[in-house]
Amino acid sequence: METNRLWDSKGDRVFNVINYVVMSCALIIVLYPLLFVISSSLSSKEAVNAGRVLLWPVEFGLDGYRAVFREPTFLQAFARSVGYTAAGTIINVVITILAAYPLSRKDLAGRNRIMLLFGFTMFFAGGLIPNYILVKDLGMLDTPWALWLPGALSIWNMIIARTYFQTTIPTELLEAAQMDGCNDYKFLWHVALRLSGPIVAVITLFYAVEHWNQYFNALLYLKSPDLYPLQLVLRQILIRSQVDIEIAGNAAQVAEMVGMAELLKYSLIVVATLPMMIVYPFVQRYFVKGVMIGALKG
């Protein structure tokens, strides 16, 4: 589609100009709210409360961030979320590979029938209430297991992994390994997984993002506030506007906190999203790859 500039006709030049303008507009529309949030978080509380921040920070200051890092509820929830995400992702990836690899092998008896069962759950589910009752009856209510086990296997990711195994690991390799006396477990661990680095990275990322951003399961299954993940704490502050004033201790601090609410929200948004945004540029290509592999199947 690259054409030499000299060749462009007049109509094409008009097209180019319009296209660049439209694309720049798209860029600005997406960028502006992000920029606005960051600028607000770096402004003074008076400027934020008066709605004076539009593009750049007004009366630059780090008060919002200081308040965020002084708040123990937030820091604990942050740490908890890191833990939930790490443990949950490990469970997800192990189960996904253990399901995907056998299903990628043509010599698995009843393969299509098992796939059909898995596939069925993609399109039909019992619903919210039966899930809740199940989790309750299994005694997982108000434990971290309720966040890890109900979604332990995403069929979509499993299909992506299976497709990858099927297309990249040649049967000859398996036969050769079997000749040398290699059993299935060894083959999976020493051969198949070593050849599947990219796909393991893709599904790990998909799962990790999901865990980090997940709030609803926690809202549904967790009752005690000292188990709350970050997103649930954020929900209280950002959406229900409940800033915990008691934690601020003495009266002077309370007075200081009251005017801070809006500024605090912006700072929270930035701090909570930062881990994702720092990692994202480096792993972007894996996400794109994941979408492509998924598209092959879909």
Next chain:
Amino acid sequence: MYGAIISFKDYNIIKGVWDSPWAGLKHFDRFINSYDFWRIMGNTLTLSLYHLVASFPFPIMLALGLNYIRHARFKKTIQMVTYAPHFISIVVMVGIVLQFLSPRTGPLAAIASWFGWELPNMMGDPEMFKSVYVWSGIWQHTGFACIIYLAALAGVDPALHEAAIMDGASKVRRIWHIDIPSILPIIVILLILDMGRIFDLGFEKVLLLQNPLNARTSEIIDTYVYNVGLQSMMPNFSYASAIGLFKNVLAFILVLTVNQISKRVGQSSLW
């Protein structure tokens, strides 16, 4: 899924799923004849269709536009920036929406005041709820959704373009006669898939955007199940579960139908 049988029973916490007495189709009957039924079905379907119709064309346009951007760095920047919002969590996203639309401190209010307008409180207006939901979704997901079209466009045979250029075709004509027909199969498949998912709205986002002021238009089947089954003072598990099952059965039939249609049209099918 086993627990879904409580939809046909009068579930009692003490007796458990198995020993609760059968109730037949009582709960389904009650829901279909209830005062809320048409309002909730209507909300679900209009929100879904609005979302589908409004958000479907944008990724395609973005991909077509990006495809003709010559400066690699500009193109990379646009991709990087437009993909990013996809990774913002729902809670934070809704938080940003609330801050942004705030009639008191939000930037939109400030911009509107330059022109002497006053920004309405969009979160409190039932008529605005659907637009807030749909357009914030477009803002967040257009970039990421365009990846698949970009990939399809990259697969278009360059020989077609070269031939068209030799024949003096303009870029607009090349888009119309080469690019769009080439990615049409993917467009059709994705459209069909999306239509099959009409009942699967972003329930978690609706729940967060919902407040007592906009509940009239923001109550969809999923939030209704949640509110009736788990949030109310006297949770009615069986009734809520029946509503959920009702929706899931409808959605499943829809997926099957849509898949049949896509087979008939000669495009590929889901299975």
